Amino acid sequence: METISLTVNGNPVQLDIDPATPLLYALREELQLNGPKFGCGLQQCGACMVLLDGEATPSCVLPIAAVEGKEVTTLEGLAGKDGKLHPVQQAFLEEQAAQCGYCLNGMVINAVSVLDANPSATEAEIREALDINICRCGTHSRILNAILKSRKS
Amino acid sequence: MSNRRTFIKQAGSITIGFSILGPMACTTENKDLSLGEVPGVLTDPDRIDSWIRLLEDGRIQVITGKMELGQGLSTAILQVAAEELNTSFDTLSLQLAETGVTPDEGITAGSRSMETSAMSVRQAAACLREILFGLVVEEYKTEAEGLEMENGAVIVNGVSLSFAEILNGKKIEKTVFEPREYYGKTRRKFVGQPIPRPDLEKMVRGEAFYVQDLRFPGMVHARIIRPPAYSAALAGVDEATVSDKLGFVQLVRKGTFLAVVAEKEFQAVQLQRVLDGKVTWEIGEPLEQPEDLKAFIKSLPQDSNTDEDKGDWERVKEGGTLVKASYSKPWIMHAANGPSCAVALFEEGMLHIWCHSQGVYPLRETIAKMVDLQLEKVHIKGVPGSGCYGHNAADDVAGEAALIAVEIPGKHVRLQWMRNEEHAWEPYGTAMVMEHEATLDSNGKIKGWHYELWSDAHSTRPTSGDPANLLPGRFLEPSFGTPGQGWRGGAIRNAPPIYNTDAFRLTSHIYQGPLRVSALRSLGAYANVFSIECFMDELAEKAGQDPFSFRLAHLKDERAIACVGRLKQITAAVTPGERQGLGIGFARYKNSASYCAVAALVEVNDGLPVVKQMWSVIDAGECINPDGLINQTEGGMIQSASWTLKEAVKWNETHISSIDWQSYPVLRFKEIPKVEVEVIDRPELPPLGAGEAAQGPAAAAIVNAIYKATGVRVRDLPVGRISS
The missing domain is CATH 3.30.365.10 (Aldehyde oxidase/xanthine dehydrogenase, molybdopterin binding domain)
Structure with a gap:
């Protein structure tokens, strides 16, 4: 066990934890967060994505020791303190861009990361960036519409 | 249940009045994903209160024996109820499939939920409205024409009367009948509208929604040590290879079924990895490798x-x-984005299971048989999982969690499959x-x-109550075998x-x-x-x-x-x-x-x-x-x-x-x-x-x-x- 310090959704966090534990398990089990989901544990599907120092990153393999001192934002941390949704989250609601919604975390997180880096990203660039994110219900077209919509706001 | 008792005590005669909706009408809604006590209500589909109940907070509970799979069933069911009762979604809550609580509607499959469950809810809601209107006409000597229902009340000459006021202690028990009017056909204020899904905001905010999000105090985590082949039998496992490892709780072995339980989830994953390399198996006949799929199938x-x-x-x-x-x-495979998951608890002789099965009642019968418990000692609550539109491992994982939970009484056992298990073992x-x-x-x-x-x-769904239809069924000792020849109706x-x-x-x-x-x-x-x-x-x-x-x-x-x-x-x-x-x-x-x-x-x-x-x-x-x-x-x-x-x-x-x-x-x-x-x-x-x-x-x-x-x-x- 080691003590690892990091910032999660703006709050400093100290965890006494096996340093090999992937970030995902720490977020879900130690910090009771629901946003990041276990999908594959292989960095192939995007369900577990979080913003790591602002960049969308799969959390299912990354050992917690590797994020010492870093800033992690999960789906829960995107909304404002007043509860106001991030424009990407809002656009997902407006476009009803989900069916089962299990992939939604990764989709939103990745979209936020892409648009933060390039607010005028093209549809092709967004498709390229989200190629890692698997959806089995086939809601991709709505997700694309939502991201394109939030780009304007 | 204490809430309900307190409520009955305080509400006195009003409670009796609620009996129009059945003797157990004033149920406590499960406000979160956790279970309440099993209320033991009647689930007869002919009873109005099997589909609509009044909650003690004045809201109306809409009940379906079907599951939300991502298809938007929750929203559509609420819409038909909202229409007949002319009420906003705010005054409604929804109960999804749960044994002993909802009607047994079999499997959520075949695109049948609108044709069956939604129409049952629509009829029960319209019946409720007409019963309440009838009481108002009688009590207030008014005409049925011009009566309006709005947000859980009936408007009589500009005065708003709550359902409880209208019932005023009357005890009327009714089964569903053919109502004079369906607002869903005549008004269509809610029905036919693209009403946004109320469950979507929970997903967008990362609130607890899925069976994967369930957490209980003292919950332990399990993983299965999968055989290398369909035909494999477990030859040997040395518990000493893991028993001294951090977080180890227990090995559960029943024939070829082998599970490891740990305090933390990643510990369970690590122990699974260790055991994967240490367990010895006997493998039966190799799988045939067809060069020509068509010729192989025909042979x-x-x-x-x-x-x-x-x-x-x-x-x-x-x-x-x-x-x-x-x-x-x-x-081809379902390959849900999130691997199958279930939580099970065996406590005071009752086995409780939370899972994303598409058929909680058939699954209950099957699991009861597999773990050798009486039917009424098994309680299954449907909680949404990762979608896949079919029969994936949702039932299997529930059965496996049950097998483990009965060996660790008093502990919530959470089991989630890993990606390779989901891909390689689902049907x-x-x-x-x-x-x-x-x-x-x-x-x-x-x-x-x-x-x-x-x-x-x-379909090899566990509809017949045969544990052979659950993956662990075949690996137990004695084995329940594998499903026999399937149902022709699906093929044609x-x-x-x-x-x-x-x-x-x-x-x-x-x-x-x-x-x-x-x-x-x-x-x-x-x-x-x-x-x-x-x-x-x-x-x-x-x-x-x-x-x-x-x-x-x-x-x-x-x-x-x-x-x-x-x-x-x-x-x-x-x-x-x-x-x-x-x-x-x-x-x-x-x-x-x-x-x-x-x-x-x-x-x-x-x-x-x-x-x-x-x-x-x-x-x-x-x-x-x-x-x-x-x-x-x-x-x-x-x-x-x-x-x-x-x-x-x-x-x-x-x-x-x-x-x-x-x-x-x-x-x-x-x-x-x-x-x-x-x-x-x-x-x-x-x-x-x-x-x-x-x-x-x-x-x-x-x-x-x-x-x-x-x-x-x-x-x-x-x-x-x-x-x-």
Whole structure:
């Protein structure tokens, strides 16, 4: 066990934890967060994505020791303190861009990361960036519409 | 229950009044995902209170025995109730399938939930309204005309009376009856509107919603040590290899079923990895490696049947131009984005299970038998999981969690499969061979048609209560064995073409293949419609007609003609460019549910097909929620495109080798077509199942478009790379 310090959704966090534990398990089990989901544990599907120092990153393999001192934002941390949704989250609601919604975390997180880096990203660039994110219900077209919509706001 | 007791004490006679909705009407809603006590209410579907109950906070609970799978069922069910009671969603809450709490509505499958559950809720809600109106008329000497219901109250001469005030202590017990009016047919304030899904905000905010999000104090985590093969038997395991490891709680071994339990989830994963390399197994017969899928399938023992024989096919066969074509589809998987998960607790002789099963009642019977408990000692609550539109490992994981939980009484046991387990052990949608022959007369009309198909089972759901239908069932000691021959009905779903012919013969051969199989969205309809609709294009070409005209010339059903005709109008302006083709497909799902026509524009570059755009026209009768219907149809087309272009389960002599997203590629964002859906709403007609309607037509549309683009007829799925 080691003590690892990091910032999660703006709050400093100290965890006494096996340093090999992937970030995902720490977020879900130690910090009771629901946003990041276990999908594959292989960095192939995007369900577990979080913003790591602002960049969308799969959390299912990354050992917690590797994020010492870093800033992690999960789906829960995107909304404002007043509860106001991030424009990407809002656009997902407006476009009803989900069916089962299990992939939604990764989709939103990745979209936020892409648009933060390039607010005028093209549809092709967004498709390229989200190629890692698997959806089995086939809601991709709505997700694309939502991201394109939030780009304007 | 203490809340309820307190409430009854305080509310006194009002509680008695609530008995109009049954003696247990004032239930406490499970406000979060955790269980309350099992209220033990009656679940007789003839009782109004099986579908609608009053909650002590004044809200109205709407009850369904079906599950939310991502198809938007929750929203549609709430809409029909909101309509009849003229109330906003704020005053409603929804109870999903739970044994002992909701009616037993079997399995959430076959696109039947609107036709069954929603209509039961609609009727119960309309009955409730009319009963309350009747009481008001009697008590207040007023006319029924002009009475209005609004947000949980009845408005009488401008005065708002709550349900409790109206009941005023009266004890009236009623079963459902045929109400005088359905607001859903006459007013349509909620029904037919694209009302946003209330559950979506929870997902967007990352609130606890899925079975994967359940947490309980002291909850432990389990993982299964999977055998290397279907046929493997556990030879030996040395507990000492893990017993001193951090967080180790227990090994649970029952025959070949082996699970490890740890305090933390990642500890369980680590222990699973250690044990994976240490356990010894005896492996039985190797899996056969067919070079030719069709020949292999036809060589398997099979149960053959003539399912339909209309007219004189043998005679008609000789009387025109005979056209033949043979098609196939491989085994494909559900491959939910999130692996299957369940939580189980065995406490004071009761086994509680939280899971994403599509049929909590049939599962209860099966698990009770497997763990040898009385039926009433098993309680299962449906909690949404990761969607997949079919029978994946949801029931298996619940059974496994139960087996582990009974060995660790008093502890909540959470079990989630890992990715390779989900891919390699779920029951797949079976491979099929589809062979068509038909005769055309000199006018280009189809005279006769013979369809012969080969299929394994399309459902091994635990509907018969046999633990052989749960994965762990076969590995226990003594073993419950494996499911026997499956249900023929799934294989021949949509096998009879909708088109008019003088003669039609359907022959089906049900084989038992090497892989575990069960229900995948639309069952046999996907392959049947794919092959019928591709064959229709082949026939149209032989007849010298375009695909639209040829289909329309063979349709009699006005709704089918309207659906295909509308697709023709929508796509009339589409001009395929270079290396592009436009194809269509059509079917009425199950030949009794929704009509769905699909067009696809496909471009083929260096043999690689890319679906650029898809259009669909769907007639689902009365549409409860157009956006929900559109969402289902868009998703159906995209999922079908993925199956059709890319998906096939692969295996080696030991076991499945498609174990992750690299070895089992699916359609990803760069390849996703634009999709457009138009709904033909028929509010005067009953609603029809729609969630699976697009699967077959979409596959045919893509493959027919590829032919237009390349001149190559793809008859064996997946399409993969096209060699011309």
